[in-house]
Amino acid sequence: MTVMIKTESLTKVYDGVKAVDSVSLSVGGGEVFGFLGPNGAGKTTTIGMMVGLIEPSGGKCWIDDIDVTRKPLEAKRITGYLPDGVGFYANLSARQNLKYFSRFYGMTDTASDARITELLRRVGLDKVEKPVGGYSRGMKQRLGLAQALLNDPKYVFLDEPTNGLDPEGVIQFRNIIKEMAAEGRTVFFSSHVLNEVQQVCNTIGIISKGRIVAQGTPDEVRRMMRKDEHVTIKIKVIGTMPKLSDSRIVSADYVDGSAIITATEDIRDDISEQLYTSGIRIRELRLEEQTLEEVFLNTIYRGEKHEV
Ligand SMILES: Nc1ncnc2c1ncn2[C@@H]1O[C@H](COP(=O)(O)OP(=O)(O)OP(=O)(O)O)[C@@H](O)[C@H]1O
DSSP, X not given: OOEEEEEEEEEEEETXXXXXXXXXXXXXXXXXXXXXXXXXXXXXXXXXXXXXXXXXXXXXEEETXXXXXXXXXXXXXXXXXXXXXXXXXXXXXXXXXXXXXXXGGTOOHHHHHHHHHHHHHHTTOTTOOSXXXXXXXXXXXXXXXXXXXXXXXXXXXXXXXXXXXXXXXHHHHHXXXXXXXXXXXXXXXXXXXXXXXXHHOSEEEXXXXXXXXXXXXXXXXXXXXXXXXXXXXXXXXXXXXXXXXXXXXXXXXXXXTEEEEEESSOOHHHHHHHHHXXXXXXXXXXXXXXXXXXXXXXXXXTOOOOBO
C-alpha cells in the first residue's frame, strides 16, 4: 500500500517541554488509522501540525506528497478536519453554517447547495431546521463531520470524534467512518478509547507523553509490545502439578492440578519436557495472549516526557 500521509520526526515544544517528540508515522492510502493515547499525550498537537494549523518546532509532514509546512493551502484543499470541540454559529441552522464554511472553499452556490443537502442527509440532520445552539453534542459532532467533508477531501482528520457521544451516537459515527473508507478516503482519527479504534481501524499508532510507542496493525502492535514483556503460561495436568525448576521463571502459582507461570520467554517446550520426564500427563499448556487493552494500558504508563 502506498504511503499517503507521512510525518518524520514531527516535534512541538511548548515552554521548553516537548508536547510532541519526534513523531514519525506513515499511513497508507484508503486506510483508517487510529491515533490512540491518553489525555494530554499530544494527539491534538500532532493533528494540528498535520493539518497545517500548528507550526512544528521540528520535523516534517507530507500529505499526498505535499509538504504541509511549505504548502499548507495546497494541503488544505485535499484535507478535511474535525477539531476536538468543533464550533458553530449558534443562531444559524446547520445548512446556514455549512453554507458559510463553503465560501472558504470558493464553491459556487449551486455546487455547495447540492453538496450540503447530500451531507446533511448523510449525517442525519437534513430534517432539522432549528438553530445549532439547540443541538445536542452528538448532533454538533455530526454537523462537524459534514463540515469536514464539505470540500470532498481525500484525507479526513478527526480529533476525538466520539468523545462525549452516547452509545448510539458512537455507532452512527463508526458507520460514517466506514463509509468514508469505502469511498476511498484516508481517515486519521484520534481517540483515548481503545475499543473505539479497534472496531474500525486497519492500523493504529499509540502515543504516550509525546512519543510514538507502537505502530502497525492491531496484531502487530500487540506482538511488538509483548516482545519485552514477560509471558504467561497456563498449565493443567492430570494429577498433582509438580513445582517446576527453570531460571527463566519469574513467578509461579500452583493450585492442585494447574499452574500459572510468568517467565522471561516462552518456555513451553522445556516445561513439557520436564513434565514428561516426571511421568506427568499434560491436559493443557498454553500461552496467555495479552489483549490489546492490556498492551495499551501497559504502554501508556511507560513513555517518558523529554525535557529539551
Ligand atoms: N498551546 C499550548 N501551550 C502550551 N502547552 C500546550 C499547548 N497545547 C498543548 N499543550 C500541552 O501539550 C501536551 C499535549 O497536548 P494535546 O492537547 O496535544 O494532547 P491530547 O493527546 O490531544 O490530549 P487531549 O485529548 O486532552 O486533548 C499537554 O501537556 C498540553 O498541556
